[in-house]
Amino acid sequence: MSAVSRVFTPGASVSARMRARVSAAADKLGYMPNVLARSLMTQRTHLVGIILANFNNPIYLTVLDHFTRTLQQRGLRTLLLNVSNENDLEAMSRLVLQYSVDGLVVSAGAISPFITEQCVKRAIPLVAFARRPRRGQLNVVCADNVAGGRMAARRLIDAGHRTFGFLGGPASASTSEERGEGFRAEIEEAGLTLNTSAHANDYGYEAGVHAARQMLSSAGCPDAIFCASDITAFGVLDVARHEFGRSVPDDLSVVGFDDVNLAAASSYNLTTISQPVEAMVTETIDILEGQMETWTGAWDTRLMACTCIERGTVRQ
Numbered sequence: 001m002s003a004v005s006r007v008f009t010p011g012a013s014v015s016a017r018m019r020a021r022v023s024a025a026a027d028k029l030g031y032m033p034n035v036l037a038r039s040l041m042t043q044r045t046h047l048v049g050i051i052l053a054n055f056n057n058p059i060y061l062t063v064l065d066h067f068t069r070t071l072q073q074r075g076l077r078t079l080l081l082n083v084s085n086e087n088d089l090e091a092m093s094r095l096v097l098q099y100s101v102d103g104l105v106v107s108a109g110a111i112s113p114f115i116t117e118q119c120v121k122r123a124i125p126l127v128a129f130a131r132r133p134r135r136g137q138l139n140v141v142c143a144d145n146v147a148g149g150r151m152a153a154r155r156l157i158d159a160g161h162r163t164f165g166f167l168g169g170p171a172s173a174s175t176s177e178e179r180g181e182g183f184r185a186e187i188e189e190a191g192l193t194l195n196t197s198a199h200a201n202d203y204g205y206e207a208g209v210h211a212a213r214q215m216l217s218s219a220g221c222p223d224a225i226f227c228a229s230d231i232t233a234f235g236v237l238d239v240a241r242h243e244f245g246r247s248v249p250d251d252l253s254v255v256g257f258d259d260v261n262l263a264a265a266s267s268y269n270l271t272t273i274s275q276p277v278e279a280m281v282t283e284t285i286d287i288l289e290g291q292m293e294t295w296t297g298a299w300d301t302r303l304m305a306c307t308c309i310e311r312g313t314v315r316q
Contacts, residue, residue: 008033046076048288049096053083053108057203057231059258059277063107063130066281074285076102083108090114097122103288105129110172111138125291127284130275132174132301139291140301141284143275145175148306149182149226152255152273155308156224157190159253159315165222166197167211167232179228179257195220200232208235216244216252223252224314230256230263230272237268237313249315259309269312276304 006012007022014022026032048071052060068078079099081092089109096104097118104119107129116137119126127139156164166183168176176199184194196215200207208227212235215222227233233256240246240254248254256263259274283302 045100045102047079047099047101048076048103048105048285049079049081049099049101050105051081051083051089051092051096051108053089054203055082056205057229057258058260058262059230059275060107062260062277063281066278067105067285070281070285074289076285076289097124102292103127105284105288107131120297123295123297125288125295127287129284130175130280132178132303134174137299139284139287139299141280141287142175142301142303143280143306144303145178145306146182146185148257148273148275149179149184150186151182151306151308152179152226152257153183153186153190155255155271155314156226156253157187157192159224159249161224161253162192163195163220163222163224164192165215165225166194166228167208167215167225167236168197168199168228169203169207169232170201171199176228179226183226195222203229203231205231205235208232209239210235212236212239213243216240216246224254225252226255226257228257230258230260230270232256233270233272233313234262234268237270248313253314255314263309264311271311271314272309274307274309276306280304 003018004022006014007019050067052064054060071078079096079101081096083089083092090112093115101124103125105127111128111133116126120137127141129141132140132142164187166180168180170176180197187194196218198211200211225236227236233254236254237248240248240252246252256270256272259272262268263270263272287300
């Protein structure tokens with residue numbers, strides 16, 4: 001029994017001859033180890049719960065791809081839950097804890113006191129991914145959104161713009177708040193003014209369309225707009241070009257945030273602020289593995305630098 005156990009335990013010491021004999025016998029019998037039964041003995045499931053939302057934004061598909069591949073490479077498995085609205089987050093968090101996950105990543109809505117308390121009580125490392133909640137007792141891995149907003153403003157100021165608009169996501173979202181904060185601060189430090197700003201209900205395309213119609217038809221219409229996501233920026237570009245006849249970037253410059261794959265397509269060719277998603281995922285899993293191995297109760301915040309990706313929606 002011990003030889004069989006070692007063969008099916010990653011990293012365990014077993015001779016090549018014994019491994020071949022056990023594997024041959026397992027194939028003949030159709031035997032596969034029962035991971036759930038093993039977890040009852042070891043008190044480790046090797047499951048990492050990931051709660052995501054807003055799958056209409058393709059950045060989350062990229063995030064999920066990096067998470068699943070990297071966790072698999074490290075011998076961990078993913079338990080994914082999709083939150084359709086913020087009110088579901090509490091219920092989904094309670095559900096994922098019932099699976100005795102070894103770690104939890106949340107990138108959706110506000111993380112409640114119940115979740116943080118339960119994770120502390122059970123020594124489950126909790127990471128807020130791509131957002132920075134005000135609540136403590138959790139780890140944070142996030143892009144430096146304030147610096148990213150400043151970067152967008154500086155690029156537009158250097159292009160000679162003097163009238164600015166900001167289109168954020170939900171006003172309650174830390175990402176939207178911080179990107180707008182950085183954008184406004186850089187503009188004001190240059191002695192200029194943010195002329196107009198709006199917050200959409202989500203980071204979706206329709207939100208960008210609706211906001212663009214309002215901004216571009218208003219009396220102090222900006223000639224430069226920073227959107228807190230690429231998807232809303234796509235809506236702004238389509239409305240500006242096809243409904244208002246604006247030439248981009250001659251009449252209007254637009255900067256997005258995220259650098260989703262579609263941003264590089266010739267139809268948009270969007271200048272954007274890129275989050276280092278792959279590096280953020282790696283940092284998150286490093287935190288999880290370290291705290292799964294040795295629970296200290298300490299909390300870590302890691303802000304990752306953004307970069308400006310130059311394309312064709314900001315004039316030179």
